[in-house]
Amino acid sequence: MPLTAQPLPHHGRDSLLLLTSDGARAQVGLYGAQVTSWQPVPGRERLYLSPNATWTTGTAIRGGIPVVFPQFGGRGPLAKHGFARLSDWRFLGIDATALGQPAAVLELSDSADTRRHWPTRFRARLHVALSASALRVGLEVRNEDTAAATFTTALHTYLRVDSLEGTVLEGLERAPYLDSTRGDTPMPAQGEGIRFNTETDRIYPDSPHETVLHGRNGRVRVRMSGFKDTVVWNPGASLAASMADLGPGEHEHFVCVEAATVIEPVTLASGESWLGWQQLVDESD
Numbered sequence: 134m135p136l137t138a139q140p141l142p143h144h145g146r147d148s149l150l151l152l153t154s155d156g157a158r159a160q161v162g163l164y165g166a167q168v169t170s171w172q173p174v175p176g177r178e179r180l181y182l183s184p185n186a187t188w189t190t191g192t193a194i195r196g197g198i199p200v201v202f203p204q205f206g207g208r209g210p211l212a213k214h215g216f217a218r219l220s221d222w223r224f225l226g227i228d229a230t231a232l233g234q235p236a237a238v239l240e241l242s243d244s245a246d247t248r249r250h251w252p253t254r255f256r257a258r259l260h261v262a263l264s265a266s267a268l269r270v271g272l273e274v275r276n277e278d279t280a281a282a283t284f285t286t287a288l289h290t291y292l293r294v295d296s297l298e299g300t301v302l303e304g305l306e307r308a309p310y311l312d313s314t315r316g317d318t319p320m321p322a323q324g325e326g327i328r329f330n331t332e333t334d335r336i337y338p339d340s341p342h343e344t345v346l347h348g349r350n351g352r353v354r355v356r357m358s359g360f361k362d363t364v365v366w367n368p369g370a371s372l373a374a375s376m377a378d379l380g381p382g383e384h385e386h387f388v389c390v391e392a393a394t395v396i397e398p399v400t401l402a403s404g405e406s407w408l409g410w411q412q413l414v415d416e417s418d
C-alpha cells in the first residue's frame with residue numbers, strides 16, 4: 134500500500150505526517166524518532182500522548198512510542214532509557230528494505246556527543262510502516278565500530294485506553310515476571326490477564342511474542358519480533374499525580390506494552406546488524 138510522508142510541525146518540532154491511500158495516518162517526530170499518533174481510521178487514536186508532555190530539548194516526550202536505546206531504564210551508566218529519545222534523528226525517505234513494506238525511515242548515527250556517553254560507532258534506523266489496520270515500527274542497529282557493542286533497548290509504546298476499568302492485557306498468563314515495583318522481585322506466572330488496579334511495572338523475560346489489550350475503546354493486538362522481553366507499565370494514581378508530565382488521573386488513559394530486550398543485552402560484532410520490530414493491529418469493529 135502506498136505510503137506518503139509530509140512535513141507537519143508538532144508542538145514547534147519537525148515532524149512527519151504519514152498517510153496511506155485508505156486513510157490510516159501516523160505522526161512521527163524527528164526528535165527521538167518518536168511516533169506520537171496512530172489513527173488506523175481517521176479520528177480513532179490508538180496511542181496516548183500526555184496533554185502535559187514536555188517538548189523541550191533534553192526532556193523525553195511522554196507518550197507515543199519513545200525509542201529506548203542503547204540502555205533500558207537505569208541498567209547502566211547512561212541517562213535513564215538512553216539517549217535515542219533525546220536525540221535529533223534525520224528523515225531519509227520511504228523505503229521497504231528492512232520491513233518488506235514501505236516505511237518512513239529515520240536515522241541516528243554516533244556523534245561526538247553520543248560517543249561521550251557510549252563509545253560505540255553505530256547507525257540506528259527507525260522504520261515506521263502503516264497499513265490498513267496496522268502500525269509496524271522496526272528498530273535496526275548496525276555496529277560500525279571495530280569492537281563488539283552491547284546494548285539494551287525497547288519500543289516503549291503507550292497504548293491509549295478510555296479508562297483502566299475493564300482494561301485487560303492478555304497473552305502473558307503463563308509467563309513469570311520480574312516485579313520492578315519491588316526491586317525486580319521474581320514472580321510466578323499469574324494464570325490470568327493483567328488488570329491495572331495499582332502501579333504496575335513488570336519485565337517478562339523471554340516472553341510470548343503476542344499480547345492483546347482489550348478495553349472499552351476496542352482491542353489492539355501487539356506482536357513483536359527480534360525483541361525478547363515484554364515490559365508492562367502503568368504508574369498508578371499516586372505516581373502519575375506526582376509526575377509533572379502526566380498529572381492526576383492521566384494514568385487512566387494508557388497502558389505501556391513495550392517490546393524490549395533488557396535481560397540479555399544484544400551483542401553485535403563489528404559490522405553486524407540487529408533488527409527488532411513491534412506491530413500494533415487495531416481489531417476494533
Ligand SMILES: O=P(O)(O)OC[C@H]1O[C@@H](O)[C@H](O)[C@@H](O)[C@@H]1O
Pocket residue numbers: 193206213214289313334335364366391
Ligand atoms: O519516566 P520514564 O523515564 O519515561 O520511564 C517510564 C517507565 O518506563 C518503563 O519502561 C519502566 O519499566 C518504568 O520503571 C519507568 O518508570
